[in-house]
Amino acid sequence: MVKTDVLIIGAGPVGLFVVQQLGLIGLKAEVVDNLNKIGGQCIELYPDKPIYDIPALPECTGESLTKNLLEQIKPFKTNFYLNERVQEISKEKNNWKIVTSKDKIFIAPNIIIAGGVGSFEPRKFPIEEAEKFENNGIYYSISDKNYFKNKKICIFGGGDSALDWAIELSKFAEIILVHRRKEFRGVGHNAEIVRKLEKEGKLKIKTPFQINSIEGQDKISAITIKDDDGKTEKITTDCVLGFFGLIMKLGPIAEWGLNLEKKHIPVNTENFQTNKKGIFAIGDICTYPGKLKLILSGFHEGALAARACFKLARPNEKYRFEFTTTSKSMHERLGVKKID
């Protein structure tokens, strides 16, 4: 069990910056994120794409922004719990008890939800049978590639994950790459390599096809694929891999009794508190009249939410507004060397 001042859900840019805002006023935070790395959408969706609207940064990338935010919160020595999702929350006197998917328990007077539009989950095959075989023949990610040795595998998708795995697994498995159109996306030479492997007879490509049905009792025996004109084709296969990118799902947050408006959490713009005392929502996940889904808006929202957290974490202390340029206590928290 970990006691802290604030539990932050989401390690995206807004979650990271609020760590700094809390740290400056002397509050300790712990951060939980469902992804396996820090950075949220910046890292998952557009690590290399330039961002042009961060104040005073004419141009940066999702990756460099994340790196700099981590640098900025270094003095606060924050713990990150990655690959972990907040599952349940319950009220315990003046605190919230928070339980994660790995059964970790946090006790905190404040929760800040900076969860983007929820947690990232793989997009799945659009047919019902796919659910029955999930993790038993149908996979959306690969943890141990050796499992696929000498198997017959259908890989669906046209992006980097699909192409990378088709290339890699073709070294020791029989691969059929299926995509809904003739063109593959994916950066660099992946598409060329796949075409070359096809010419050399090392893998097969089926386009333009999508999945139509899955056959089999306890395990998959075959699938059928269908093109735009409805023509179907049957393929015997041991397993099926789908790489259709990630989708954001609100997940357990929807079960916590918070008011919701179309996957977003309405907040009071004075302090970004939700309808529950001590639960705040900032960044893309919150909504209010005039809300803009900009990183810079999330930074502002975090600054205000942090001050509101102070009142609940230090009920007997008075909050004093200070500037980082002149505040001695802030300098101490930042570990800034004293200049006499």
Place this chain on the structure above:
Amino acid sequence: MAKITYIEHNGKSHVVEVPKELTVMEGAVQNNIPGIDADCGGSCACATCHVYVDDKWFDKLPKKENAEQDMLDMAFKPNRFSRLGCQITVTDKLDGLVVKTPLKQA
């Protein structure tokens, strides 16, 4: 203004007037038409405003750019009439446009 008909997967149709310069996605969201999620807010980054354009209208729309084509790979059950609502800007020429929404967005 252009009159746009949004037909839900269950066949229920909604006819709304959408101002020029808005997108087909915005027209749906602002009129609370079900079936369009628009998670990313209209930046061609999520494929949750996927619609099937009526076949009589499909060729009258400006062509897809690569980014939209790539995003559609991730959409739920795309077909040859698939478009992303956020990438179709409403003009006078689109008065009468008919689009269908998929069973779900993901």
